[in-house]
Amino acid sequence: MAAPTSDTGAIKQRDADRTRAEILRVATEEFADKGYAGARVDEIAARTSTTKRMIYYYFTGKEQLYLAALENAYAVIRGLESQVDVDALEPAEAIRRLAELTFDHHESHPDFLRLVSIENIHRAEHLTKSELLPGLAGPAVEVLDGVLRRGREAGRFREDVDALDVHMMISSFCVFRTANRYTFQAIFERDLLDPKRREHYRRMLGDMVLGFLSQD
Amino acid sequence: MAAPTSDTGAIKQRDADRTRAEILRVATEEFADKGYAGARVDEIAARTSTTKRMIYYYFTGKEQLYLAALENAYAVIRGLESQVDVDALEPAEAIRRLAELTFDHHESHPDFLRLVSIENIHRAEHLTKSELLPGLAGPAVEVLDGVLRRGREAGRFREDVDALDVHMMISSFCVFRTANRYTFQAIFERDLLDPKRREHYRRMLGDMVLGFLSQD
DNA sequence: TAAGTAACGAACTAGCTAGTTAATTGTAGG
DNA sequence: CCTACAATTAACTAGCTAGTTCGTTACTTA
Numbered sequence: 237m238a239a240p241t242s243d244t245g246a247i248k249q250r251d252a253d254r255t256r257a258e259i260l261r262v263a264t265e266e267f268a269d270k271g272y273a274g275a276r277v278d279e280i281a282a283r284t285s286t287t288k289r290m291i292y293y294y295f296t297g298k299e300q301l302y303l304a305a306l307e308n309a310y311a312v313i314r315g316l317e318s319q320v321d322v323d324a325l326e327p328a329e330a331i332r333r334l335a336e337l338t339f340d341h342h343e344s345h346p347d348f349l350r351l352v353s354i355e356n357i358h359r360a361e362h363l364t365k366s367e368l369l370p371g372l373a374g375p376a377v378e379v380l381d382g383v384l385r386r387g388r389e390a391g392r393f394r395e396d397v398d399a400l401d402v403h404m405m406i407s408s409f410c411v412f413r414t415a416n417r418y419t420f421q422a423i424f425e426r427d428l429l430d431p432k433r434r435e436h437y438r439r440m441l442g443d444m445v446l447g448f449l450s451q452d
Numbered sequence: 453m454a455a456p457t458s459d460t461g462a463i464k465q466r467d468a469d470r471t472r473a474e475i476l477r478v479a480t481e482e483f484a485d486k487g488y489a490g491a492r493v494d495e496i497a498a499r500t501s502t503t504k505r506m507i508y509y510y511f512t513g514k515e516q517l518y519l520a521a522l523e524n525a526y527a528v529i530r531g532l533e534s535q536v537d538v539d540a541l542e543p544a545e546a547i548r549r550l551a552e553l554t555f556d557h558h559e560s561h562p563d564f565l566r567l568v569s570i571e572n573i574h575r576a577e578h579l580t581k582s583e584l585l586p587g588l589a590g591p592a593v594e595v596l597d598g599v600l601r602r603g604r605e606a607g608r609f610r611e612d613v614d615a616l617d618v619h620m621m622i623s624s625f626c627v628f629r630t631a632n633r634y635t636f637q638a639i640f641e642r643d644l645l646d647p648k649r650r651e652h653y654r655r656m657l658g659d660m661v662l663g664f665l666s667q668d
Numbered sequence: 669t670a671a672g673t674a675a676c677g678a679a680c681t682a683g684c685t686a687g688t689t690a691a692t693t694g695t696a697g698g
Numbered sequence: 699c700c701t702a703c704a705a706t707t708a709a710c711t712a713g714c715t716a717g718t719t720c721g722t723t724a725c726t727t728a
Contacts, residue, residue: 471705505706509705
């Protein structure tokens with residue numbers, strides 16, 4: 237059952253999981269870097285300790301490999317998101333916490349964001365085929381929904397928006413900051429990811445969402 | 453001087469400007485649709501009433517053609533933006549007007565947004581080479597800057613943000629809504645561009661920016 | 669220990685793709 | 699009219715790229 241992962245030293249061991257994982261890791265980088273059409277299967281193979289044949293052995297084709305990389309990236313993010321507990325916080329603080337969590341995630345996972353951008357260029361045609369898509373909406377929205385309800389019941393949040401609206405608002409800010417950083421910097425000569433400005437934008441995001449929610 | 457644009461009917465006339473413009477139009481669609489690497493010079497040529505050789509005749513190469521399309525798209529948007537006059541409005545109303553203008557522009561120019569996304573995937577390497585880049589920051593920021601100053605002087609806007617911050621905030625929302633529409637819809641089953649929700653989001657954007665600015 | 673199977677590697681191929689060559693035609697100025 | 703040049707066309711090519719073929723090597727199990 238258990239794969240013989242432990243290596244005996246210099247001798248090349250066989251390890252399916254390891255090979256598969258390595259291909260996936262390199263593929264994620266390559267696709268995130270060059271886009272689907274720009275990525276080269278040969279290049280992915282070259283940056284791997286294995287060969288191109290293995291890519292087809294484990295993933296059957298470029299498109300399936302791309303989808304696997306995309307799904308894997310979503311799985312990683314989702315894994316992080318599911319470890320949230322904001323029930324102890326009062327609504328406003330909970331919202332700020334959730335926003336900052338998104339802020340941090342996006343900043344520390346640029347490859348994920350790049351893959352999402354790329355997938356949007358393709359009008360989500362691959363993601364739509366994914367089998368893990370249904371579970372993707374995930375906890376983020378449910379948690380947010382609970383907090384919003386509490387806030388509304390306490391008479392502190394406006395009534396005319398739902399969890400998806402707020403999620404969209406938070407994502408917008410975080411996604412733009414990292415995904416559109418390059419053209420923004422080229423045009424306005426400001427690096428949105430400059431560490432010196434990080435706290436400024438993090439607070440700005442929270443203020444923005446709460447300023448909006450507590451209106452009316 | 454004047455090109456013989458008027459056509460005599462069925463006979464094929466020569467017209468450099470027209471040919472160039474047609475290539476650029478089709479190229480913009482193709483690049484926006486498939487990305488830089490995914491776009492095919494042969495395909496662009498095929499969808500034109502001219503031939504591939506003409507693409508090289510007028511644009512010298514795929515990369516220069518892409519840059520021309522990108523620059524042209526920016527020029528169009530900038531042309532629209534420069535026709536703004538919000539000096540007559542009070543600060544809050546002016547901000548809302550500017551936000552709605554961006555909202556409308558982005559919604560009605562999806563190709564532009566797609567090109568921007570694509571250019572960000574490429575880390576703005578082409579845009580950086582562009583000669584019209586310096587003039588691109590343009591009026592949008594200056595106008596915004598004036599409004600913010602007026603608002604601050606009237607004691608109605610917070611002091612700790614500048615025009616670029618607010619511009620970023622507005623762009624975030626508008627860009628996300630159109631550029632990330634596909635993955636958002638795939639995951640959450642909500643079409644951010646559904647006409648039924650248009651007014652909701654348009655008002656939401658204004659409320660968000662003003663709610664933020666009038667805090668503190 | 670023999671046989672079967674999973675994991676691996678190198679070389680190959682058919683089709684595509686950006687870019688080119690070279691010849692042709694319309695048009696303006698003399 | 700006719701000459702020079704701008705605009706246009708069709709066919710070609712060198713190099714690339716996803717996907718394959720076929721054979722080899724380690725590991726498992728009966």
